[in-house]
Amino acid sequence: MDLAVTADGTGPGDLDLVREQRNRQRGRRGAFLGYPVNMDVDYRAFGELLDVLWITVGDPSRGYHARLDLQPFEREVVRFLAGVAGADSSRTYGYVTSGGSENNLFGIHVGRERLPDAPLYYSTTAHYTVERTARLLRMEPVPVASTRDGSIDLAALRAACERRPGRGAVVVATVGTTVAGGIDSLPGVLRAVEPAGEHHLHVDAALGGLVAAFAPNPPGWGFDAGADSVAISGHKLIGTPVPCGVVLARAELVGTPAEVEYLSAEDSTLACSRSALAPALLWYALRRLGHRGLAARVHRCLDTAAYAVDRLEAAGFRPWRNPASVNVVFERPAEHLCRRWRLSTSGPVAQVIAMPHVTRAMIDGLVADLR
Ligand SMILES: Cc1ncc(COP(=O)(O)O)c(C=O)c1O
Structure with a gap:
């Protein structure tokens, strides 16, 4: 495929090259078992809406940018997810980000601004970008051992805090580690x-x-369980055709926003221009699903995860999963099978993640290959 951008530009066939890429992506859906993204997306209805610039700036919850009022979608997404995360939405700040890593950067930054001398504590099974965030924010990174179920070792966390008394702590707790769903x-x-x-x-x-x-x-995971800030991905369980995320924080912890005169905006977000399409896509997905639709989706994914455990056990493996997780970990099979089924791997284990596009038939296909 010749993708070179030339001096003269080219013509109408160019979209076919993009279409080929999209077709390849669609073709992968049936054997894409190991990553925490939702491939079951269909936003083709948005195709005709792509003749405007979907741009937004500033806080969705404070003020309004007079020229491009695209933020009502964002406000509703934040309001809805704040409720699901156990917050009083009227006291919660939030916005739609570029994804999980920006979510974490924002939440950790809020913590760093509150407690400037505090180290950043996180488990060794936390997402790899958390350690990078500590370096970006010039915080002392304190990785803490994790236990066999992938969760942070609480005794080790306490010991690490005892060695740094009185400095305060910014802590990342992971609800659903990338590998093993700890x-x-x-x-x-x-x-x-x-x-x-x-x-x-x-x-x-x-x-x-x-x-x-x-x-x-359910394990406690949100504001009603003591969280000060919470990161939720948009392209994982909800499923959007581009990566995005939603970060939430207790409003009183978020510092004074920048007053940006040229934009007539107040801005506590990390970027200036942000996608206004991502909030619209998220709103569209959540509006169609509602609370009940989300619940049904989760139940189906948990059911598929339980099915994967059964089938793998029947095939002689020793699969394992957290009861409130859709990740199923098992002994790492031959490399060509990891590739064929796009299993994610970590040392001696591989995993299947029962995302919404994963069906029982796909699990059957994997297990047939493993036998
Ligand atoms: C637990 C967790 N946090 C953060 C991230 C990073 O999210 P993103 O890839 O959207 O930046 C991931 C990605 O898989 C994740 O599993």
């Missing part, structure tokens, strides 16, 4: 950081938060 106990984390003094608890709930919200016997 869920950090928020009450346990809050007890463990007591020796540090004041704390800011940021919850990286990229995929696991919405799963936990609708799982039977």
